[in-house]
Amino acid sequence: MSAPETTDRPSQAEAFGELRALTREWRAAIDRRLPPWWSRGVAGALLVIGILLPFLFPTNNGFMNATIIALAFAVMSLGLNVVVGFAGLLDLGYVAFYAIGAYSLGWFGSDFFFKAHLHIGVHGVAATEAGIHLNFILILICAAIICGIAGMIIGLPTLRLRGDYIAIVTLAFGEIIGVLAVNGQSVSLGGGQTLTAGNLGISAVDAPYFPGIGQFDLLNLRPWYWLIFAILLVVVGVNLRLRDSRLGRAWIALREDEVAAVSMGIPSVRTKLSAYAIGAMFGGMSGAFLGAYYTTVNAGQFQFGFSIFILAMVIIGGLGSIWGALLGGLLLGYINNWLIPDVLNNVPSKLGLNFSMTEIEYGIFGFLLVLVMLLRPQGLIPERRRKLELTSEIAPEDAQLVESTAP
Amino acid sequence: MSAVATDSPSAPATAALSVERVSKVFGGLVAVNDVSLEVPPASIVSLIGPNGAGKTTLFNMLTGLYKPTTGRILLGQRDITRMRPDRITGLGVARTFQNIRLFGAMTATENVMIGRHSRMRAGLVGSIFRPPRVRREEREARERARELLEYVGLRPNIMDQLSTQLSYGDQRRVEIARALASNPTLLLLDEPTAGMNPQESSALTDFMRKLRDDLQLTILLIEHDMKVVMGVSERVWVLDHGEKISEGEPGQVREDPRVIEAYLGKQN
Numbered sequence: 001m002s003a004p005e006t007t008d009r010p011s012q013a014e015a016f017g018e019l020r021a022l023t024r025e026w027r028a029a030i031d032r033r034l035p036p037w038w039s040r041g042v043a044g045a046l047l048v049i050g051i052l053l054p055f056l057f058p059t060n061n062g063f064m065n066a067t068i069i070a071l072a073f074a075v076m077s078l079g080l081n082v083v084v085g086f087a088g089l090l091d092l093g094y095v096a097f098y099a100i101g102a103y104s105l106g107w108f109g110s111d112f113f114f115k116a117h118l119h120i121g122v123h124g125v126a127a128t129e130a131g132i133h134l135n136f137i138l139i140l141i142c143a144a145i146i147c148g149i150a151g152m153i154i155g156l157p158t159l160r161l162r163g164d165y166i167a168i169v170t171l172a173f174g175e176i177i178g179v180l181a182v183n184g185q186s187v188s189l190g191g192g193q194t195l196t197a198g199n200l201g202i203s204a205v206d207a208p209y210f211p212g213i214g215q216f217d218l219l220n221l222r223p224w225y226w227l228i229f230a231i232l233l234v235v236v237g238v239n240l241r242l243r244d245s246r247l248g249r250a251w252i253a254l255r256e257d258e259v260a261a262v263s264m265g266i267p268s269v270r271t272k273l274s275a276y277a278i279g280a281m282f283g284g285m286s287g288a289f290l291g292a293y294y295t296t297v298n299a300g301q302f303q304f305g306f307s308i309f310i311l312a313m314v315i316i317g318g319l320g321s322i323w324g325a326l327l328g329g330l331l332l333g334y335i336n337n338w339l340i341p342d343v344l345n346n347v348p349s350k351l352g353l354n355f356s357m358t359e360i361e362y363g364i365f366g367f368l369l370v371l372v373m374l375l376r377p378q379g380l381i382p383e384r385r386r387k388l389e390l391t392s393e394i395a396p397e398d399a400q401l402v403e404s405t406a407p
Numbered sequence: 408m409s410a411v412a413t414d415s416p417s418a419p420a421t422a423a424l425s426v427e428r429v430s431k432v433f434g435g436l437v438a439v440n441d442v443s444l445e446v447p448p449a450s451i452v453s454l455i456g457p458n459g460a461g462k463t464t465l466f467n468m469l470t471g472l473y474k475p476t477t478g479r480i481l482l483g484q485r486d487i488t489r490m491r492p493d494r495i496t497g498l499g500v501a502r503t504f505q506n507i508r509l510f511g512a513m514t515a516t517e518n519v520m521i522g523r524h525s526r527m528r529a530g531l532v533g534s535i536f537r538p539p540r541v542r543r544e545e546r547e548a549r550e551r552a553r554e555l556l557e558y559v560g561l562r563p564n565i566m567d568q569l570s571t572q573l574s575y576g577d578q579r580r581v582e583i584a585r586a587l588a589s590n591p592t593l594l595l596l597d598e599p600t601a602g603m604n605p606q607e608s609s610a611l612t613d614f615m616r617k618l619r620d621d622l623q624l625t626i627l628l629i630e631h632d633m634k635v636v637m638g639v640s641e642r643v644w645v646l647d648h649g650e651k652i653s654e655g656e657p658g659q660v661r662e663d664p665r666v667i668e669a670y671l672g673k674q675n
Contacts, residue, residue: 238535245534246527246545253510253521260508263470265496265525265589274531383512 050229054222062342064221068293070333071228072286077313077329078235078322079282084311085320085383086248087275088255089158090167093174094310096154097147097280099181099302101287104143106202106297108134115191124215126206136208136292140231143288144281151280152273159269162258174307181299201298208292218295228289232326235282239322242278251275252320305362309336312365316372318379327380335368336361421483423448423593423625424469429478431464431649438464440649441478446593446642451619451626453636453657456646457669462629463505465646466595469627470502471495482593497525501591503582505598505629509570515581516566519552522588555584559614575602579611587622594618596628600635608632612639637661645669 035041057064076098083091106112111131119127121135134142154173158166184196196202207216208227216223242248250271253261262268291297309332317328344357357364372379424446431439439461446452454462467473469480471492480488487495501522509518527548529541556566559580565573570581579599586594596615600608612635618624630636636643637657645653645660647669653660660666 241535241537245537245541246524246529246548247531247534249513249517249521250524252512253524256510256512257508259472260504260510261521262492263472263496263502263504264522264585265493266521267491267493278531 047233051226054225059220059222060218061221063338064225066334066338066342068221068224068228069290069337070330071225071232072290072293073310073313073333073336074326074329075228075232075235075286075289076283076310077317077325078232078239079279079286080310081279081314081317081320081322081325082239082242082251082282083275083279084314085325086243086255087251087272089155089272089275090163090170091276091279092167092171092304092307092311093154093177094170094279094283095302095304095306096174096177097151097283098287098290098306099177100147100150100280101143101284101289102291102297102301103181103196103202104146104284105139105205105288105291106196108132108139108142109136109206109292110202110204112197112202113189113193115193121209121211122206123209123211126209133206136206136210136227136288139288140285143284147280147284147287148277150284151276151278154280155273155276159272171304171307174304178299178302178304181302184299196299197297199299201296201300203296203298205292205295205297207295216292224293228293231285231289235285236322236326238278243322247271247274255320309365312369316369316379318382320383321379321381324379324381324383331380332365332368335364340364421448422446422481423450423483424627425479425481426465426469427479427481429465429468429475429480431461431468431473432476437649439468439475439646442646442649442651443478444644444651444654446625446627448592448625449619449623450641451615451628451639452642452644453640454627454629454644454646455631455633455636455660456652459648460646461649462646463597464649466502466597466629469495469595470500493525496589496591499590499592500595501586501589501593502595503579503586503597503599505601507575507578507582509578509581509585511569511571513570514567515556515561515570515573515577515584516549516552518570518581519555519584519588520548522585523548523551525589552584552588555587556581559584559587576607579603587618591624593625593627596626596630598629598631600630600632605634608635609638611635615639 053067054064076094079097080091080094083089083094109126109132111129113132114130116132117130118132118134120133120138122133126133154170158169161169181196182198185194185198185200187195189195207218208223209215213223216227250261250266253264253266254268254271258268294301310329313328313332314325315328316331317326318324340357340361346356348355348357422445424444426442426444428441428443429439430437430441442461442465444454454465456462464473468475471487471490471494474489478488479486482495482498482500485498487498487500490498510521513521527544529544533541553563553566557563561577561580561584565577570578573581583596583599599615600611603611615626615628616639619626628640640657643653643655643657643660644651645663645666647665652665652669653663655663
């Protein structure tokens with residue numbers, strides 16, 4: 001109300017504007033000075049650091065453990081980014097693919113189906129035990145295929161829907177898979193075998209084995225690290241290729257304006273289903289890895305909160321941005337598995353407070369999400385062509401046009 | 408220009424587009440009622456009528472966004488009445504929108520490359536592994552997009568800007584280039600001169616003729632600017648309250664008392 005306040009505000013805004021313009025200029029100047037091979041050079045350096053990282057740490061410590069899980073989360077984040085970031089289909093049930101991927105490992109890499117005897121490319125105990133025992137690479141492929149199909153099945157009923165309604169349907173599917181995981185122990189497959197082991201979990205799953213490398217074990221985390229690092233590289237590569245392809249453009253076009261996109265010749269059903277399938281495949285691969293790494297596949301792992309956790313990675317990183325999703329996944333992975341439990345956990349008790357940090361971790365993630373939304377709504381590494389899908393509205397005329405794009 | 412012209416298939420001898428007794432009902436509202444029209448190949452024709460007459464609804468049926476309640480739509484000899492929009496685009500129908508609908512997060516060139524979608528083949532596997540065939544296709548699509556943007560008169564230095572950063576006139580140009588990218592035989596323009604000044608409108612009118620002559624395109628436009636309609640169309644259909652009230656050459660239609668009544672109200 002008072003005079004100084006009204007004069008202050010514009011000048012403050014101006015100052016910020018100037019600051020922004022200045023930083024833009026600096027960035028442009030830096031970009032000009034950098035040699036053309038700069039971005040490739042950075043990528044190469046990161047690759048080398050990534051490969052050599054385990055040698056900086058003991059073979060089995062908390063940080064390595066956190067790194068491995070963070071990389072697995074990043075794979076999921078990259079998968080969800082295809083669905084939510086590229087294609088603009090808000091998916092709140094992504095935990096379903098973590099579950100299906102992990103169960104693929106439980107089914108095809110343990111003595112869970114004890115009536116079956118199938119051994120392909122395995123070694124040691126796994127080669128003689130009852131049950132289905134496939135090599136980890138085969139399990140990875142199975143997980144990807146099963147999840148791809150599941151992704152399309154979950155995608156089908158959302159094709160007639162838009163915006164928030166897609167989110168609700170996917171949320172329901174995530175919950176259905178979760179309930180199925182718990183109650184699967186009552187689903188008989190004959191001969192005393194069941195679909196899942198519910199909250200007891202399928203444990204004693206096979207550790208990955210590769211000829212020439214040997215059997216993985218949890219005393220030496222380095223092979224695990226390189227395995228998930230390799231999976232991540234493949235997933236990033238596939239993401240980059242897809243983004244700059246006919247299919248990637250079609251996803252983004254559908255996200256931007258579905259009516260215009262189908263009028264330009266993009267088949268909406270096939271294009272959307274392919275996004276669901278690809279996103280689900282990455283989730284499944286990560287799920288299979290985590291199942292092996294945690295050495296158990298337990299229905300309790302697949303909670304709704306995990307879907308939101310992965311979504312938070314994508315949003316904090318920057319919707320639709322590959323490097324953003326990667327960073328978001330690593331960041332929240334580290335915070336969740338290293339910073340909170342290993343570093344900060346005892347801080348409250350040292351201050352004389354009667355709780356530990358792990359008890360309030362969801363509060364911390366919520367706070368981080370709010371912080372990013374306020375200070376940097378486009379995410380940490382925004383997509384070049386960013387647009388905030390989650391807040392975009394549906395034009396009334398579009399609502400009528402839905403009939404045309406349904407299968 | 409020549410590259411653009413050779414790309415278009417030759418026009419068939421029969422009507423390029425026949426609409427046979429098409430109606431569209433939304434709930435209780437009859438948006439389009441028993442409308443028939445026949446568009447000769449390589450002609451420029453117009454659909455006019457007051458606001459809410461059902462023109463855009465008819466366009467949406469022609470492109471497959473709406474399914475007609477009754478009636479038939481033929482593209483050449485082919486029945487496209489209940490086809491999916493993307494299939495219809497694949498058969499050679501392209502359109503622009505009344506309120507420009509470019510993909511805001513994409514550059515002008517990428518927008519036009521989307522228009523090329525139905526003429527490209529790369530699938531999921533091809534996109535991931537990028538065999539030489541896919542690389543070539545991608546490069547050709549990009550080159551062709553730039554060619555088309557040049558053809559519609561976009562300056563090369565703004566071809567890689569986000570479409571939202573372009574001026575209104577340039578956005579209209581990009582939209583036409585995007586429509587042309589699918590190699591259409593029939594081009595539907597929904598109020599292409601909306602928001603343009605008289606000079607720009609007349610330049611666009613000339614451009615439509617050039618398009619028709621270069622590409623042997625059939626152009627159907629919805630237009631409110633009577634100067635444009637009378638100047639460029641060979642035939643005009645007039646819709647009012649979803650019904651066809653008049654058709655004929657521009658001169659005839661202008662004199663039709665029913666048309667005058669629809670536009671100006673009844674004389675008492």
